[in-house]
Structure formats: C-alpha cells, structure tokens
Amino acid sequence: ISSIESLDAALKEGRIEAWYQPVVRLADRRIVGFEALSRMVSPDGEIISASAFAEAAGDVRVASVLTHRMLSAVAEDMRAWSALGIDFGYVAVNVTAVDLRGGRLGETLDRLFPDERLMKRLILEVTERVYIGERDRLVCEALAHLRRRGVYIALDDFGTGFASLTHLLELSVDFIKVDQAFTARLPDDDVSGTIIAGLVAIAGKLGASVTAEGVETDAQAEKLLELGCQVGQGFLFSRGVPAGEAARLLMRHG
Numbered sequence: 338i339s340s341i342e343s344l345d346a347a348l349k350e351g352r353i354e355a356w357y358q359p360v361v362r363l364a365d366r367r368i369v370g371f372e373a374l375s376r377m378v379s380p381d382g383e384i385i386s387a388s389a390f391a392e393a394a395g396d397v398r399v400a401s402v403l404t405h406r407m408l409s410a411v412a413e414d415m416r417a418w419s420a421l422g423i424d425f426g427y428v429a430v431n432v433t434a435v436d437l438r439g440g441r442l443g444e445t446l447d448r449l450f451p452d453e454r455l456m457k458r459l460i461l462e463v464t465e466r467v468y469i470g471e472r473d474r475l476v477c478e479a480l481a482h483l484r485r486r487g488v489y490i491a492l493d494d495f496g497t498g499f500a501s502l503t504h505l506l507e508l509s510v511d512f513i514k515v516d517q518a519f520t521a522r523l524p525d526d527d528v529s530g531t532i533i534a535g536l537v538a539i540a541g542k543l544g545a546s547v548t549a550e551g552v553e554t555d556a557q558a559e560k561l562l563e564l565g566c567q568v569g570q571g572f573l574f575s576r577g578v579p580a581g582e583a584a585r586l587l588m589r590h591g
C-alpha cells in the first residue's frame with residue numbers, strides 16, 4: 338500500500354489529527370505559538386509522524402484534502418482555547434504549492450475562520466520545496482492575496498531549497514524559519530552561525546522575524562540568542578503534542 342493510498346484512507350476515515358509543537362521566545366522559553374503537525378492514527382491506534390507521509394502530502398490528489406483537514410482541526414482547537422480564555426499566540430499550518438496554485442485557500446479560510454480575530458492568529462507555513470519554477474506567479478499572487486486578508490506567511494525550511502534568497506525578492510513574508518540543519522551545527526560552527534546572524538539582519542530589513550527550527554540543546558538556544566535569533570522550536574522545549582496537552586503546556590508556562 339503506497340503512502341498516498343494510506344493517507345487518502347486515513348483522511349476519509351477521520352484518522353488524521355493536528356498535533357502542536359510549541360514555538361518559544363528563547364530568552365524566557367515562554368510559548369509564543371505552535372506549529373501544527375499532522376499525525377496519522379493507524380487502524381491499530383499507532384501514531385504515525387508526518388515525515389512518513391510527507392511526499393504523499395504534496396500529491397495533487399490529497400494535498401488540498403490534508404490541508405483542509407488540518408485547517409479545520411486548527412480552527413476548532415483555536416475556538417476551544419479561546420472559549421477557555423487561553424492565549425495560544427499563533428498557530429502555523431503547513432501548506433503546499435498545490436494549495437496555493439489551487440486559488441481556493443482564501444475562500445476556505447473565510448469559511449473556517451469567520452471570526453477575524455482567529456484568522457489573524459494563523460500563520461501559513463510554506464516550504465521552499467514547493468517552488469518548482471524560479472518564478473511561480475500563481476504562488477506569489479496567492480500568498481500576497483492571503484497576506485492582505487490578515488494571514489501571516491512563514492517561509493519554512495529556509496536555506497535548504499533552491500535559490501532561497503530569490504524568494505525573498507519575490508515574496509513578502511512575516512517569518513523565516515531557518516532549517517534545522519543550521520541549528521544542528523551550533524554552537525561551534527562559525528559558518529552556520531554567520532549565516533543565521535546574516536538572516537536575522539536580512540529579516541530585520543524586510544520586517545520579518547527569524548525562527549530557528551530543531552533546537553535540541555541549551556548551548557544551541559544560548560548561541561541563537563547571541564546571534565540575534567529570538568524565537569525557536571525543537572525537542573529541547575517540546576515535541577509535537579495533542580491539542581489537550583498543548584493547552585496544559587500553555588496553562589503551565591504560557
């Protein structure tokens with residue numbers, strides 16, 4: 338059974354859940370938001386991480402169904418947290434080029450987030466892998482349009498894709514998420530550190546901010562702060578957790 342077929346089946350059977358990895362302010366480790374990560378519940382109850390079906394997630398046939406499922410789960414969780422008076426900050430949802438080229442994301446968001454205040458807590462995280470051509474007009478226009486509606490845009494896995502700096506010329510983004518490959522080389526690797534400090538400077542000029550991914554050690558977190566990077570996520574703080582656990586984390590140190 339291919340991963341596309343099993344993702345397709347899981348979506349039809351309601352076995353895809355949104356889990357949440359905290360994003361923290363490095364200075365005091367307070368939670369400023371979450372990245373929603375999809376998890377598949379296998380028929381025998383095992384939790385399967387998105388890396389096992391990442392390729393399937395980009396398939397034209399299932400991508401928009403997965404994105405819709407994640408956005409509606411996130412909308413529901415945001416409403417529940419709000420109703421409890423919990424300040425969850427921002428929630429980032431991963432989207433693909435397929436979603437952006439489809440041109441329907443704006444309407445979907447209007448339907449799922451009728452409350453504008455909640456829509457303004459949403460970040461769409463676009464991985465560079467999605468850019469096929471050097472200039473993808475449809476993708477650029479879709480992002481600009483969504484941003485005008487008040488949704489924030491993050492460039493995911495920054496620094497690993499093809500011509501990543503080119504994207505900064507063509508897209509307006511709010512967050513740049515530095516790929517974990519750079520964080521992994523900290524604190525000692527000078528090249529990695531210089532690249533991160535450079536990105537912080539570039540982001541500053543663009544009115545964007547940098548989030549470091551894959552923070553696993555205290556030494557990395559301290560080095561990131563030294564380099565001017567204020568926000569991070571990674572196993573040092575927390576793995577992705579179910580919505581109920583995310584709420585408990587917020588109440589404990591949110």
Ligand code: G
Nearest residue numbers: 373374375386387388391394407431432433
């Ligand atoms: O959480 P995990 O390490 O399994 O994620 C693996 C990859 O899958 C990451 O690159 C992540 O961006 C991607 N991913 C996680 N959730 C989603 C999702 O809901 N949609 C898409 N398109 N990609 C996702």
Ligand code: G
Nearest residue numbers: 388431493494550551552553570571572573
């Ligand atoms: O590509 P994307 O950034 O969406 O991927 C997020 C993925 O990275 C998730 O699968 C998540 O489980 C994984 N991840 C999150 N934090 C860490 C970390 O500290 N170390 C490593 N190795 N992976 C991480």
Ligand code: MN
Nearest residue numbers: 372431462493
């Ligand atoms: Mn991501």
Ligand code: NA
Nearest residue numbers: 493494516550
């Ligand atoms: Na990433």
